[in-house]
Amino acid sequence: MTALAAPPTAPGKGRTPQDPPGRRTRRVGQGGAGRTMKGGWLSYLILGFALLISAFPFYWTIVAASRSNADLAQVPPSLLPGPNLIKNFEQVLEEADIGKALLNSLIVSSSITLGTVLCCTLAGFAFAKLKFRGRGALLTLTIGTMMIPPQLGVIPLFMLIAELQWVNQLQAVILPGLVSAFGVFFMRQYLVQSLPDELIEAARVDGASTARIFWSIVIPIARPGMAVLGMLTFMTAWNDFFWPIIALSSQEPTVQVALRQLGGGYVNDQSVIMAGTLLGTLPVLLVFGLLGRQIVGGIMQGAVKG
Secondary structure, eight states, X not given: OOOOOOOOOOTTSSOOTTSOTTOOOOOOOGGGTTOOOOOOHHHHHHHHHHHXXXXXXXXXXXXXXXXXXXXXXXXSOOOSOOSOXXXXXXXXXXXXXXXXXXXXXXXXXXXXXHHHHHHHHHHHHHHHHOXXXXXXXXXXXXXXXXXXXXXXXXXXXXXXXXXXXXXXXXXXXXXXXXXXXXXXXXXXXXHHXXXXXXHHHHHHXXXXXXXXXXXXXXXXXXXXXXXXHXXXXXXXXXXXXXXXXXXXXXXXXXXXXXXXTTTOSSSOOHHXXXXXXXXXXXXXXHHXXXXXXXXXXXXXXXXXXX
C-alpha cells in the first residue's frame, strides 16, 4: 500500500517549511501595513461621555470662579462663565498670601518629586537587578511599610522636626517625603520588565561600573516610568494638606493651607474659594501636560522595534 501524498498548500496559507513543527503562524499581507483602525460610533460616544464627565468639574470651577456668590445660590445655577473672574482673583490675593503659597508649594513639590524619582529609581534598580544579601527581606520590609497608616507616625515625626528646630520651615515638609515605598516598588517592577539582564552583562564586560550603568543605561530606559512616578508624586505633594497644616504656620503656607483662609465669615464666599482653587490647580495642569508628553513619547519609543 502506498502512502497518500499531502495536498499542496496555497501560498500564504497553512504552515511553511520554515515554521517549526506544532506552531501556527499568522501572516499579514503587505497591503495591511500602516493601515489605521477606525472606531465605530459607539466608541466615540463612550469616549465623548467619559471626556464630558471628567472635564465638567474643572469647567464648573471656572464658571464658579467667574461668578458671584449670589449667582451660585440661584436654582438652577448658570452654566456659563461670568464677568467676575478678575475681581475674585484680586479678592483671593487680598485674603491670603496666595503668591507666597504658590512659591512654597512649587519648592516643596519640586524638591519632593526630584528626590523621590532619583532615590526610588536607585532603590528600584538595586532591588530589580543587583544581587546582595538580604534583598528579599529588605524588599518585603519596604513594601510592608505601605500598610502602616501615616497618621501613626505624625507625633514622633513632629517631635523629630521640633528637635531639629525645623517647625514652620519648608524642610519640615520636604524631608519626610523624599522617598516613598510605593515609588521603590513601582520602579522595581518597571525595571524588572523593561531592563534586560543581557544589557547589564554587556556593560560589565566593557568595564562599566555600577554607577556608570545606572546613569548611562538605566536612566534612559526608565525615563517613561520616572515620568509617571514624577507626575504622581508632584500631584500628591501639591495636594497634601494633612502634614503641612501641622508643620507649617499661616506665615509660611503652602497652597492647600492658604486656601483654608479664603471665604471666611458667616457665609462662605464660594466664588472666592473656587477662584483660589483655580489658581492652585493651574500648576498641576501644567506639570501634567509636560510630563504627559514624556509618558506618551516613551511608550511609543518602547513600542518600536528596530
